[in-house]
Amino acid sequence: MRGVTPLLVVVRGSAGLLVAVCVVVTLRTGPVERSLALAFGALVAVGELTRWRGAQLREAAPLGAAGALAYALLGEEAGRPTHHGVAQVVTVVCAASLLGSVPHIARGETPTLDHLARRVLTVGFAAVCFQPLYNRGVFDAWVGPAYALLLVALLTLTALCDAVLAAALAHARTRWPFGPLLRDELRALAGIGSAVCATGAVMALGVAVAGLWALPVFCVPLLLTQLSFRRYAAVRATYRQTIASLARATEIAGYTPAGHAHRVAALSLAVGRDLGLTEPELAVLEYAALMHDIGQLSLVDPVPAGATAALPPAEQRRIALLGGAVVRQTGVNPQVATVVERQADPYPEQPRAARIVRVVNAYEEKARDAGPGGALAALEELRLGAAGDYAPEVVEALARVLARGSLTSPSAG
Numbered sequence: 385m386r387g388v389t390p391l392l393v394v395v396r397g398s399a400g401l402l403v404a405v406c407v408v409v410t411l412r413t414g415p416v417e418r419s420l421a422l423a424f425g426a427l428v429a430v431g432e433l434t435r436w437r438g439a440q441l442r443e444a445a446p447l448g449a450a451g452a453l454a455y456a457l458l459g460e461e462a463g464r465p466t467h468h469g470v471a472q473v474v475t476v477v478c479a480a481s482l483l484g485s486v487p488h489i490a491r492g493e494t495p496t497l498d499h500l501a502r503r504v505l506t507v508g509f510a511a512v513c514f515q516p517l518y519n520r521g522v523f524d525a526w527v528g529p530a531y532a533l534l535l536v537a538l539l540t541l542t543a544l545c546d547a548v549l550a551a552a553l554a555h556a557r558t559r560w561p562f563g564p565l566l567r568d569e570l571r572a573l574a575g576i577g578s579a580v581c582a583t584g585a586v587m588a589l590g591v592a593v594a595g596l597w598a599l600p601v602f603c604v605p606l607l608l609t610q611l612s613f614r615r616y617a618a619v620r621a622t623y624r625q626t627i628a629s630l631a632r633a634t635e636i637a638g639y640t641p642a643g644h645a646h647r648v649a650a651l652s653l654a655v656g657r658d659l660g661l662t663e664p665e666l667a668v669l670e671y672a673a674l675m676h677d678i679g680q681l682s683l684v685d686p687v688p689a690g691a692t693a694a695l696p697p698a699e700q701r702r703i704a705l706l707g708g709a710v711v712r713q714t715g716v717n718p719q720v721a722t723v724v725e726r727q728a729d730p731y732p733e734q735p736r737a738a739r740i741v742r743v744v745n746a747y748e749e750k751a752r753d754a755g756p757g758g759a760l761a762a763l764e765e766l767r768l769g770a771a772g773d774y775a776p777e778v779v780e781a782l783a784r785v786l787a788r789g790s791l792t793s794p795s796a797g
Contacts, residue, residue, distance in 0.1 A: 391556040392498070395549070399501035402508050403478045409471035416467055420458070423596045425480040427451035427603070432484025434610070445499075446580045446610050447603060448484065452477045452503060453542065453584035454591070456511040457535050459518045462595035467519060473511040478504050498553050505549060510542040535588060539581040543573055559788050564660040571662075579609050624670075630714060631674035639680040641689060644748065649673035651785070652744045658781045659736070669737040671716060672723035676741050679707025679724070693746040700728035731775040739775040743782055746774065759786060 415421055431448025456473045458466055468476075481503050488496045517523060526534050547569035555562040583606045590598030631645040652673040656666050680687060680703060692700055708725030712718065719737075726738045727745070734742070743766060750762035763786065766779045 389556045391552060395505070395553060395556075396497065396501050399504045402474060403504055406471040406474035406478075406508075410475040413471070415472060416469075417461070419596065420455075420461060420466065420468065421472065421476045423599060424451055424455040424458075425476045427599060428455075428477055428480035429484040432481050433487065435484070435488065445484075446576055446583075446613075447606055448481065449503070449506075450580045450583040450587060450606055451599075452481075452507045453510055453539060453581070454587035456507050457514050457538060457584065457588045458591060459514070459523070459588075460592035462591075462593070468515075469519065470508070470511040470515045473515065474504060474508050477507045498557070502546065502549050502553060506542060506546045509545050510538060513538050513541065532585065532589060535585045536581070539585055543577055543581050544570075547573060547577075558657075560654075560657045561660060564657065564662070567660075568663050576609065576613060579606060627671050627674050627716065630678065634677045634680055637681060639683070639686045640677050641752065644752075645674050645677060648676065648741070648745050648748050651748065651782075652740050654785045655740050655744060655778065655781045656737070658785055659740070659777070661736070665737065668717060668719045668723060669740060671720045672727075672737055673741050673744065675707065675711055675716075675720070676724055676727055676745055677707070678710050679703040679705070681710065682706040689749075689752075691749045693749045697728065704728040731773070731778075734775070736778075739778045740781075743774045743778045747782060 428448045428451045431445045431451055434447060435445035455468075455476065458468075460466060478500070481500050485496050485500060523531065523534065548566060551562055551566035551569045554560065554565045583602060587599060587602050590602050628646070631649075634640040635642050635644065649670050653666060653670055656669045661669060677692065680692070683703070687695065687703075692703055695703075704725055704727050708721045711721040711724050723735060723737045723741060726734050727742045729738070731739050731742070747762050747766055750765060751758040763779075763783055766774050766782070
C-alpha cells in the first residue's frame with residue numbers, strides 16, 4: 385500500500401480549497417437561477433450514480449462530466465442571460481458529485497476522492513475561463529458559429545488540462561512514468577473524451593436556445609455511447625479471463641509452479657510501463673506473458689519446476705516455437721503469438737515485448753525459491769548476463785520497478 389504522495393496532497397488540497405472558497409462565496413451572495421442549478425445538479429448526480437466501476441476507462445462518468453462542463457459554459461437559458469458565476473458552478477458540481485458518489489464511497493472505492501478532485505478542478509478551470517468574461521460582455525460579439533467554435537475551443541483546452549491532471553494523479557498513485565501516462569490520456573481524447581466535450585457544448589447551446597428541455601434530449605447519445613463502452617469493456621474483460629484460463633493450463637498439468645504466469649504478467653506490465661509502452665502494446669505484452677510457457681504442454685517430460693531459463697538455447701527456442709503454434713490455434717492476436725515464439729531469440733532480434741517477457745521470466749525463476757536475498761542475487765545475475773542473453777535496457781527497467789517495490793515481485797490480481 386503506497387502512502388499519499390506530495391502531488392496527491394497538492395491536488396486534493398487545491399480542490400478542497402477551491403470548493404471551500406466557492407461554497408463560502410455562494411452562501412454569502414445567495415444562489416441564483418435555482419431551477420438551472422437543480423437541473424444541472426441532478427444531471428451531474430445521475431451521471432455519478434451511473435458511473436461504472438468495472439471498466440478501466442478514461443472517463444467512467446461521461447454523463448456527469450458533460451453536464452458539469454455544460455453548466456460551466458452556460459451563458460443563456462432560452463435566450464435569457466444567466467448570472468450563476470464560477471462559485472456557484474463549482475459548488476453545484478461538487479455537491480452533486482458528492483451526492484452521486486455516496487454509493488461508491490460506501491463500497492470503499494479509494495479512487496473516488498481523486499475522481500472528485502479531478503472533476504472539481506476541471507470544471508473550475510472551464511468556469512474561470514468562461515463565466516467572468518461572459519458576464520462582462522466580452523463574448524457579446526460572438527454569435528452563431530463563432531460562439532459555437534468558442535465553446536469548442538474552451539472545451540478542448542479544458543480537456544487538455546484534464547488529461548494532464550489525470551496523468552499526474554495516475555503517476556502519483558502508481559509511480560509509473562508521467563510521459564507515457566500523459567500520452568495515453570491524450571490519445572484517449574479522441575474516444576470518449578471527444579464525446580464528452582461535444583455533448584457538453586451541445587447541451588450548453590441547446591439550453592441557451594430551448595431551455596432546460598434540451599437536457600434530456602441531448603443526454604441520450606452520450607448514454608448510448610456509455611453503454612457501448614461498457615459492452616466493449618465487458619467483452620475485453622471476458623477475453624482476458626479466457627487468456628488467463630489458458631495460461632493456467634501449464635499449472636494444472638504440473639509443468640509450472642502455481643501463479644508463475646500471473647506473476648510474470650504483472651511484473652512484465654510494470655516493466656513495460658516503465659519503458660513507455662502504449663496501451664495496445666501493453667495488452668499484447670500481458671497476453672504474451674500469461675501464455676509464455678504454454679509450449680511446455682507439448683513436452684513429454686516436464687522441465688523441472690518449469691524453469692526454462694536454464695535450458696540450452698536450442699531447447700528454449702523449440703519450446704517457444706511450440707508455444708507460438710499453440711497460441712495461433714487459440715485465435716488470439718497474432719502479435720501475441722509472435723512474442724511467444726521469439727522470446728528465446730537473441731535479444732537484438734526480438735521485439736520489445738519479447739525482450740521484456742524473457743527478462744522477467746528469468747528473474748522470476750531465479751528469485752522464486754532463493755530466499756530473502758534472492759531478488760538481489762537474481763537481478764545481479766541478469767545484469768551479468770545482459771551483455772549476451774538479456775536486453776540491458778529491460779534489465780535496468782526491471783531494476784527500477786523492483787526498487788520502487790522494495791525488490792519484490794508484485795503479485796498478480
